Amino acid sequence: MAKHSLDKDKIKILLLEGVHQSAVDVFKRAGYSNIEYHKASLGEEALIASIKEAHFVGLRSRTQLNETVLSQAEKLVGIGCFCIGTNQVDLDFAEKLGVPVFNAPFSNTRSVAELVLGEIIMLFRGIPQRNAMAHRGGWLKSAQGSFEARGKTLGVIGYGHIGTQLGILAETLGMRVIFFDIEDKLSLGNAQQIHSMQELMSLADVVSLHVPETPQTQNMIGEAEIAYMKQGSILINASRGTVVDIDALASAIRSEKLAGAAIDVFPVEPKSNNDEFFSPLRGLDNVILTPHVGGSTQEAQENIGIEVAGKLAKYSDNGSTMTAVNFPEVSLAQHKNASRLLHIHHNRPGILIKINQAFAEKGINIAAQYLQTTAEIGYVVMEVDSDQAEEALEQMKAIEGTIRTRLLH
């Protein structure tokens, strides 16, 4: 096991939002025992107080790691989003600070796709309103407005990991799948790419959204887009709450333009299970409302815990940044018989030369060297003899443009 410049028990790991126990197990197995664990997200003030001393932070979709919070996180080395979305973290600012952000890009894909598939069947059959009525003592036995999914057209907007998996599952039900994506995508199964979102919306019996939160997807489905949808069709959103104009959706449900909807994500979501959920969609029986649980299955959470904690532990142990979403990616094996120096710097010409010159002047022998850059930052990893490592670290720290350094024995 690698010996650190900082003892592992001094490395503080802050875990928020009840990330799965599998994450704690991975950290402990890797020798990290200094773990502060919270079941819920923290408000900004409490978050700042806890993150001040943290070297690593793990969160899900509720915690906002904005510039104000990150500016206070003076010891922060790495961030783990124990989910797919990373929009809750100011990625550019974290990059400027030299802090890589990791996530779990696939671990809950299947869970979301399965939930959406179930909702498609339920909504085509008008089950949500029949269920609600039965709970109130009513009995709505009728085939009116009730359809099979077989033969219907599913329109997927955002044909990435979830969109493709949903498409495959829907085809097994006999649905026709069409999709719209800003990129040209390889169609899986018999899915067909449609190059205009408007056209897709006008062709689909059910539209399901699987795009990330970006400036372009903000309110991408509003009154005008809903107007293109077929009379009596269905809208599903399990992507991000900012993608749909919720008031426009509520009007379309009330006017019966849409026969139903399933919404898992909202523009404003309660901070914890103890807070009240407010939405213009409350009380509309033909709308399935779920509390952002698309990825909340035991299987997904356990896998996410293992995947993201593993990436953080690896970055801490050996500097590997593979799959970081905001950082140069360097894949590194565990170092042996040498010390490893990590140098994160502003991406300016000549920095590597300066490091090499400084090492040459001090007679520091370089056993291995890796460099990757983004437009903003460069990440150099060097291996040197352990008895020259402290001197090498001092030399690196003195290079102009240095953001941060780390030494791993």
Ligand SMILES: NC(=O)c1ccc[n+]([C@@H]2O[C@H](COP(=O)([O-])OP(=O)(O)OC[C@H]3O[C@@H](n4cnc5c(N)ncnc54)[C@H](O)[C@@H]3O)[C@@H](O)[C@H]2O)c1
């Ligand atoms: N409800 C949940 O619990 C839950 C769980 C997992 C993921 N999510 C959300 O679902 C989103 C999608 O997940 P994924 O794993 O499929 O992501 P992904 O990155 O694999 O796929 C996203 C797709 O959207 C496309 N896209 C981006 N901008 C677009 C635009 N303006 N118009 C059309 N297409 C666009 C991309 O090209 C890509 O193909 C995530 O970003 C996350 O926010 C929600």
Ligand SMILES: O=C(O)[C@H](O)COP(=O)(O)O
């Ligand atoms: O981005 C994601 O993976 C989902 O939105 C799930 O987020 P959660 O971990 O907060 O459930």
